[in-house]
Every structure is written in structure tokens, then in C-alpha cells.
Amino acid sequence: xxxxxxxxxxxxxxxxxxxxxxxxxxxxxxxxxxxxxxxxxxxxxxxxxxxxxxxxxxxxxxxxxxxxxxxxxxxxxxxxxxxxxxxxxxxxxxxxxxxxxxxxxxxxxxxxxxxxxxxxxxxxxxxxxxxxxxxxxxxxxxxxxxxxxxx
Numbered sequence: 001x002x003x004x005x006x007x008x009x010x011x012x013x014x015x016x017x018x019x020x021x022x023x024x025x026x027x028x029x030x031x032x033x034x035x036x037x038x039x040x041x042x043x044x045x046x047x048x049x050x051x052x053x054x055x056x057x058x059x060x061x062x063x064x065x066x067x068x069x070x071x072x073x074x075x076x077x078x079x080x081x082x083x084x085x086x087x088x089x090x091x092x093x094x095x096x097x098x099x100x101x102x103x104x105x106x107x108x109x110x111x112x113x114x115x116x117x118x119x120x121x122x123x124x125x126x127x128x129x130x131x132x133x134x135x136x137x138x139x140x141x142x143x144x145x146x147x148x149x150x151x
Contacts, residue, residue: 004092004099005062006036006074012110013056015117020060028127032060033067039109040102044077048108049101065099074102081105 008016019028019035029035043049055062065071078087078098087094116130 003065004096005064006033006068006099006103006106007052007055007062008032008036008060008103009050009052009107009110010054010056012107012114013058013060015110015114016056016060019113031067032063033069036063036103036106037068037073039113040073040077040106041109042112043105043107043109044080046108046112048112049081049104050107050111051104052107074098077102077105 016032016035019038020032021028021030029038065074068074075088075098078101079085081101082097087098113127117127
């Protein structure tokens with residue numbers, strides 16, 4: 001059984017291409033699969049799922065699951081969303097469900113990234129800044145004073 005391809009929304013195609021590394025060394029990620037993985041993680045973290053409208057039919061085309069360095073991210077996001085272990089069943093129907101969940105979170109993450117990177121010529125520096133600020137925010141949240149710690 002061939003695995004379902006991960007589709008890219010037509011309205012996010014230019015952003016996905018911009019985030020992928022080019023011959024001149026610009027871009028953040030070496031593959032479209034890496035771009036989608038990062039975007040899905042952002043979408044999942046922010047609980048932002050956006051259904052795909054029209055799919056991109058050209059560069060970038062749909063991504064084969066085999067091109068992902070670690071396909072378990074697709075499974076992890078799907079099981080966290082569905083809250084049902086049956087979503088991991090190896091059949092065509094559940095594979096399509098897992099991919100749909102993943103691509104909706106990726107589309108949501110791409111929507112977040114498009115707002116954050118709007119007007120930025122070189123997304124690398126801006127993305128690194130976003131990641132740094134997120135890490136700082138998480139550290140600050142865990143360091144807040146908690147009165148219960150005194151008891």
C-alpha cells in the first residue's frame with residue numbers, strides 16, 4: 001500500500017519554497033519535508049489547524065511520506081489529536097486521516113510563520129529570533145514565583 005502524500009496548500013506554496021534551502025545557501029531547511037515538519041510542530045504547539053483549500057500542483061508538489069527524516073512526527077501529532085490509538089492502524093483510511101491531521105497543523109503553522117515573516121527578505125535570522133524568544137518565554141514561565149514551593 002503506497003503511503004498518502006502530504007499536500008501543501010496553494011496559498012502557502014511561495015512561503016514553503018522560500019523556507020527551503022537553495023543553491024545559493026539561502027533558506028532554512030534542506031527539504032520540503034523539513035519545512036512541513038517545522039510548520040506542523042508550530043501549528044500543533046499553538047493548536048492551529050487550518051484545512052487546506054487548493055493544493056499546490058507544482059513546485060512544491062505534494063511530499064512523499066518516505067521523504068520525511070522521521071515519519072513518527074506524523075503519527076505523534078495524529079494520536080495526540082485523535083486521542084485514539086486506532087489512528088495508528090496500518091491501513092489506507094487511517095493513513096489518510098493521519099496525513100490530513102498533519103497537513104492541517106502544517107498549514108496552520110505556515111499561516112503563523114507567514115505572519116511572523118511578512119516582509120522579511122531573509123527568514124533565517126527572524127526564525128532564529130522567534131525560536132530564541134520562545135525559549136526565553138518558556139524559561140521565564142517555569143521560573144515564576146510559586147508560593148506552594150515554600151510549603
